[in-house]
Amino acid sequence: MARVEARALIRAPLEQVYAVAKRVEDFPQFMPDLERVTVLERDGEVPTRTEWVGVVEGRRIRWTEDDAWDDARHLCRFRQREGDFERYEGEWSFEPENGGTRTAITVEFEFGIPLIGALLSQLLRVKMKENLDGMLAALRGRVERP
Numbered sequence: 001m002a003r004v005e006a007r008a009l010i011r012a013p014l015e016q017v018y019a020v021a022k023r024v025e026d027f028p029q030f031m032p033d034l035e036r037v038t039v040l041e042r043d044g045e046v047p048t049r050t051e052w053v054g055v056v057e058g059r060r061i062r063w064t065e066d067d068a069w070d071d072a073r074h075l076c077r078f079r080q081r082e083g084d085f086e087r088y089e090g091e092w093s094f095e096p097e098n099g100g101t102r103t104a105i106t107v108e109f110e111f112g113i114p115l116i117g118a119l120l121s122q123l124l125r126v127k128m129k130e131n132l133d134g135m136l137a138a139l140r141g142r143v144e145r146p
Contacts, residue, residue: 008133
């Protein structure tokens, strides 16, 4: 199992960054690696089960996840229910910092590829890290743009 983290300081108030992040169904509008995010279940305003289709190196990756948003602590825990990963789970967190919001995402994942070699395993970690960095950069661009 691999663990990958990404962090970014977004120059906007915590509540604004958190509100944009909770609208995961809007992510494909500003995150080029996402083809679509479909809300399957919703608890009030917040998606709680979502279906994702992303594109990595020209390959479509699909999964359905459960999202648990904690408004008091400004975090979201997510876990794949089904999809192309053997395991995919993690956490978004949002904290005020220096007039902005420190935003972090941590993902633990495993592909169901038997006898995955060290080189391929490292390549998958690098690709996941690039993806997480790209997600945070896109979120920053969405929130910070005038």
